[in-house]
Amino acid sequence: MNRILVIPFFLLWQGVSAQSIPPVKLVNYVKxxxxxxxxxxxxxxxxxxxxxxxxxxxxxxxxxxxxxxxxxxxxxxxxxxxxxxxxxxxxxxxxxxxxxxxxxxxxxxxxxxxxxxxxxxxxxxxxxxxxxxxxxxxxxxxxxxxxxxxxxxxxxxxxxxxxxxxxxxxxxxxxxxxxxxxxxxxxxxxxxxxxxxxxxxxxxxxxxxxxxxxxxxxxxxxxxxxxxxxxxxxxxxxxxxxxxxxxxxxxxxxxxxxxxxxxxxxxxxxxxxxxxxxxxxxxxxxxxxxxxxxxxxxxxxxxxxxxxxxxSKIIIEGTQEQKEIFYTGLYHAFTQPNNIADINGDYQATDMTIRNAPDKVQYSTFSLWDTYRAAHPLYTLIQPEKTAGFINTMIRQYETYGYLPIWQLWGDENYCMIGNHAIPVITDAILKGIPGIDVEKAYQAVKASSTTDHPGSPFTAWEKYGYIPEDIESQSVSITVEMAYDDWCVAQLAKKLGKTADYERFIKRSAFYKNLYNAKTGFFQARNKDGNWLTPFDPLSYGGNGGSPYTEANAWQYSWYVPQNIPDLIKLMGGDRSFTAKLDTFFTLANKPGDINGNASGFIGQYAHGNEPSHHIAYLYDYAGQPWKTQYYVSKVLNELYNNSSSGYAGNEDCGQMSAWYIFSSMGFYPVNPANGIYAIGSPILKSASMTLSNDKIFSMSVKNIGKQNIYIQSVKLNGKLYNKTYITQDDIMNGSNLEFTMGAKPNKSWGTKAEDQPPLWGYKN
The missing domain is CATH 2.70.98.10 (Beta-galactosidase; Chain A, domain 5)
Structure with missing residues (x-):
């Protein structure tokens, strides 16, 4: 007996209709x-x-x-x-x-x-x-x-x-x-x-x-x-x-x-x-x-x-609000740096002469104190050609000006912020193998920018005292810890290029942060050139952009800035238990009236997501055996300090950095050290994401049991195998891996808590 399959007309119509409906364009999510x-x-x-x-x-x-x-x-x-x-x-x-x-x-x-x-x-x-x-x-x-x-x-x-x-x-x-x-x-x-x-x-x-x-x-x-x-x-x-x-x-x-x-x-x-x-x-x-x-x-x-x-370089699945925040974030991250070269390649150089860029691009608007932390690592993954253009621009500034950019606008160096954060951007790109960069020329620029005194970077005093004295340069604590990180980046680049003497010099300098750690107070604290601690000392007292040892932050927020050697920072603070206890206080200690200045906003205790010195801190529990607390605070920031309204950011968006934090963190990981090839794992909020990489491979992540209450990792699989480490590496991403999270409403305190599960100092095989 032959049976005739009868399909109800409304189901047939629905199937045809669904196939004919074009997918929503990603630009529709940008607000x-x-x-x-x-x-x-x-x-x-x-x-x-x-x-x-x-x-x-x-x-x-x-x-x-x-x-x-x-x-x-x-x-x-x-x-x-x-x-x-x-x-x-x-x-x-x-x-x-x-x-x-x-x-x-x-x-x-x-x-x-x-x-x-x-x-x-x-x-x-x-x-x-x-x-x-x-x-x-x-x-x-x-x-x-x-x-x-x-x-x-x-x-x-x-x-x-x-x-x-x-x-x-x-x-x-x-x-x-x-x-x-x-x-x-x-x-x-x-x-x-x-x-x-x-x-x-x-x-x-x-x-x-x-x-x-x-x-x-x-x-x-x-x-x-x-x-x-x-x-x-x-x-x-x-x-x-x-x-x-x-x-x-x-x-x-x-x-x-x-x-x-x-x-x-x-x-x-x-x-x-x-x-x-x-x-x-x-x-x-x-x-x-x-x-x-x-x-x-x-x-x-x-x-x-x-x-x-x-x-379309990153395709995600999530709620409507998440898609709007995510794709508006990508939009903001790709709004700058800006190509100031004309279509024929002409541009105004830092020496006010007219020059010509052979690649027809000369970028400006480098807010590097902000963007080196996460925006530039994001560019290396999905904007490799732009990354090479950024770095070639920085090298041209060195050739006409003598130093790499600090904060460059319209081709002009304005020295707005501290540190020498073109250095981690260049180091990160070279270590990741971004093509189109003259590595030797880049290293010359990096070394020169790390050894010749220029505004905000008194290297003569740096090597004489082993720290920046406050009576020589204001913002001395912030400059000291940030320059120590930059020096670590110089050392890694020197090591890669076989420049042993330079490596030894800069790796020594990268530990100068220790000289401003006051064990009695438990904070990085200012000293004068005579070696005496600056008094009185109040860890809740804010600095702006001068007149204080701290840049747009306080001693609490700068206590955690040693991304090049977090294990040593943990040791300075007395070990894992003391370290996590201080982190607990950091995230719960309220400000006193009058403490906060105009640079701080988006508070969770002393954590201020509205400004960049805090951006890596929620991930530090991963390094001390309590990753569930990283998951708690990362999810809190994602869910409470971003939204899709006109007031959707907790502070100045800062040329893509605030957006890049969300883009990485919503996918479940973040580059605490922007140049070591390691990404600490947090708490993903997207259902899935797939990232098209520069090598045409696709890195993907997915989440089971997604939901606002399910903020804690129960288990992780990397390429289908159970994975207990609280980090992934650059190689994991570039190999086109799949990262699968299973989430729940209660912490799994056995996941990622062993010493061997914690993020290492180095993420590359060489």
Missing amino acids: PFIGTSAVDTTSLSGSNFPGPTTPFAFVQLSPDTRDAPDDPASGYDYNDKTIVGFSHTHLSGTGVADLFDVLLMPTTGEVKLNPGNAKISRSGYRSAFSHGQETARPGYYQVMLQDYGINAELTSASHTGMHRYTFPASTQSHIVIDMDHSLDKKRGYWECRIIAGEIKVINNHTIEGYRIITGWARLRKVYFHAEFSKPFDSVVMANGKQKPYATTLLNGTALKAALNFSTTDHEQVTVKVALSSVSIENAKQNMMAEIPGWDFDKISSQNADEWEKEL
């Missing part, structure tokens, strides 16, 4: 408003901007909500109610402001380039807006400017921004070009002033100009070439407080121009603005290469496609 505000007025903002940019691009076109941006440093605060205009360069997640170049703003009615008696120098052309009429996604930003009834849309290519303004009917429509807009000129860390500028009308649809400005970066030259889809009827310009007047050329230090149109209802005017740090001609070439036409939607789509390609 650029994450990190654009603070939780409250006492907290740090993520300091991210919502406008469009392409990966590692020169141009970041975004709205500014402040006339003189200062805090947040991105220029945009989600809590603000008005927009000043749309400038073409921004910093993502930093604690200090700069850039904000070439601001455009469309208006209607009477335009006021100089508002006269307006309070607090408020611009005469700002507009109210609401988040209900605002959109942001990769490659696109839109907002309705309510004061003018103008819909503003933005997109961008690498060196070129594109604006599309939909005007109402008006005989008084304008586009303002503000070349005076900058970080606050009256206050801030560095004096900001415009040295020279120019706006020039080429014809009735083309404007060009430049400005030379000093600020956080000591000297920046910004050239622009702008084209308009609709010819403008007339132009008025003003310099400073002078009355605007009709002209086709104006030079000065506070330049503004208003381009005047008549528009019909819903008429669209498109503007293209290309930038260069070298010349107006190069800006024009950048535009012709990137956006020769006027198809706004095409450019926006191309921008999103670039992001989709970059985001």
Whole structure:
């Protein structure tokens, strides 16, 4: 008897429908408003901007909500109610402001380039807006400017921004070009002033100009070439407080121009603005290469496609919120460093000469005190070509400036932070075998940057005293422990290259942190050059960026910074039991009123996730036989100190570091020592993840019994075999391994607790 298989129609339809539904694009999970505000007025903002940019691009076109941006440093605060205009360069997640170049703003009615008696120098052309009429996604930003009834849309290519303004009917429509807009000129860390500028009308649809400005970066030259889809009827310009007047050329230090149109209802005017740090001609070439036409939607789509390609290097499964935090984190991590070289390879070098990069890339925005910890190790796994470009850029800075970058912006060294953290970035990349790096030249740069005194790095005193005395250099404790780590990295690179004498010199220096450990107090503590401890001593007292032995932290937070030799740190503190007991106190000790300064936020006891000195500390229980406590605190940070709102970060996002911590930790591991090939295991929160590596292999992780309550590891399998170690290695990742976690609601105190299970000093076979 033949049986006919009857499939219910609704099931057949569901199957066909499911197969025909395309997968959700990863760019749909990116929410650029994450990190654009603070939780409250006492907290740090993520300091991210919502406008469009392409990966590692020169141009970041975004709205500014402040006339003189200062805090947040991105220029945009989600809590603000008005927009000043749309400038073409921004910093993502930093604690200090700069850039904000070439601001455009469309208006209607009477335009006021100089508002006269307006309070607090408020611009005469700002507009109210609401988040209900605002959109942001990769490659696109839109907002309705309510004061003018103008819909503003933005997109961008690498060196070129594109604006599309939909005007109402008006005989008084304008586009303002503000070349005076900058970080606050009256206050801030560095004096900001415009040295020279120019706006020039080429014809009735083309404007060009430049400005030379000093600020956080000591000297920046910004050239622009702008084209308009609709010819403008007339132009008025003003310099400073002078009355605007009709002209086709104006030079000065506070330049503004208003381009005047008549528009019909819903008429669209498109503007293209290309930038260069070298010349107006190069800006024009950048535009012709990137956006020769006027198809706004095409450019926006191309921008999103670039992001989709970059985001697809890690595919995850998790909740909607987790996906939004994760992929927005990747987006923020890939927003910088920025390629400041023009499409022909020209760039402004640190010696202010114009040079040419043969690979057409010269990166800047190196926030290395932040990003060496996790962002750069992430780049080595999924951005190896970019990593080589970063390092070749650093070597070029050494060749023109004498030192590797400390904090480099617009090709200029600003010495904002401490340490010499280009060194671990270079060491890590070379030890991992990243191609495209001249290893000998890199070592010359590393050694020179570790032996010649330069601001913040007094190596003569370093080798004379075996520590940095506070009466020679402020922030001495932080500098001592961080330079000791950098020296360990130099030693490992010297060892790899067979430079034995150098290895011995730098490995000795890498232990100088011991000379500031006060066994009586149990803290790393400042000493003067006479050897006496600095008194009085309060481990809860915060330092900022000078005037204290500690950098943006206190003695509690800097107690744990010996990533190159955690076993020795444990020994200094009296062994595993004393070490973990002090960690317990660290995570539970509350601050006293008045202890905290403006650099600290995201607290769990003394742990401050909102700033980088704390970022590795939750993983230290792995090294002392209590990994379940690492699991507890890592999961607490993941679940409580990140979210998908505008206040989604516990502090400044810092050019990808805050995001990189989440990206690694959500997958279950983190590089406590960023250059030894070891990743400590924490508490994964993703259901699964697969990472496409530089060797085209795929490393994957998965979790059984996933859930917010199931934060403790019950067992782990590596490539299908039970695995009790509290770490994985670089080789494990690059071999394309599979890491499988089984989680539960109670600690398994027999997993990973033996001495042989703890992370070793070294993760490479050689």
